Amino acid sequence: MTTALLLAGCGGDPSPAAAPSTTTTARTTSSAVPPTTPPTTPAPTTTEAPAPTTPAAPAPVVVLDPGHNGGNAAAPGVIGAPVPDGTGGTKPCNTTGTSTDAGYAEHAFTWDTALRVRDLLVAAGVQIVLTRDDDTGVGPCVDVRGQLGAQVGAAAFVGIHGDGAAAGSRGFHVPAPS
Numbered sequence: 001m002t003t004a005l006l007l008a009g010c011g012g013d014p015s016p017a018a019a020p021s022t023t024t025t026a027r028t029t030s031s032a033v034p035p036t037t038p039p040t041t042p043a044p045t046t047t048e049a050p051a052p053t054t055p056a057a058p059a060p061v062v063v064l065d066p067g068h069n070g071g072n073a074a075a076p077g078v079i080g081a082p083v084p085d086g087t088g089g090t091k092p093c094n095t096t097g098t099s100t101d102a103g104y105a106e107h108a109f110t111w112d113t114a115l116r117v118r119d120l121l122v123a124a125g126v127q128i129v130l131t132r133d134d135d136t137g138v139g140p141c142v143d144v145r146g147q148l149g150a151q152v153g154a155a156a157f158v159g160i161h162g163d164g165a166a167a168g169s170r171g172f173h174v175p176a177p178s
């Protein structure tokens with residue numbers, strides 16, 4: 001296969017392959033010189049550089065932040081420590097999150113959701129950075145999570161939570177900097 005391709009590619013040098021393109025030049029110069037013109041003109045015409053490789057656009061980076069963590073409840077001293085809140089004040093490093101009445105913890109829900117979203121976005125060509133590596137650790141603190149988007153040049157930062165509410169309540173909330 002490769003030899004066949006090489007032969008075809010190198011076929012431009014000998015005169016038989018160049019014959020069709022040189023017919024016009026042969027007509028303009030006419031008369032006495034048809035056999036000598038083919039070697040000079042056909043080579044630089046087209047076949048040399050048809051492949052200017054356009055560099056692929058870099059995949060966008062999205063940070064997924066699954067709220068809380070599975071080890072938070074066992075480390076109240078760590079997650080209760082004050083950290084900068086981004087507006088000049090402080091807030092606790094992290095919290096345990098909530099859970100359903102049946103005991104399904106928010107940290108487990110956010111972790112499961114983040115992995116599902118990650119797989120879908122990776123399949124779509126997006127680079128994913130998670131704010132935590134598993135669902136058994138402690139933290140990281142909210143300030144560390146919040147800075148990660150800028151650190152990795154993320155196009156978007158998506159925080160995932162499953163907040164508690166009164167039975168029958170539905171909806172979502174959108175936090176915004178004040």
Ligand SMILES: [Zn+2]
Binds near residue numbers: 067097098160162163
């Ligand atoms: Zn939450």
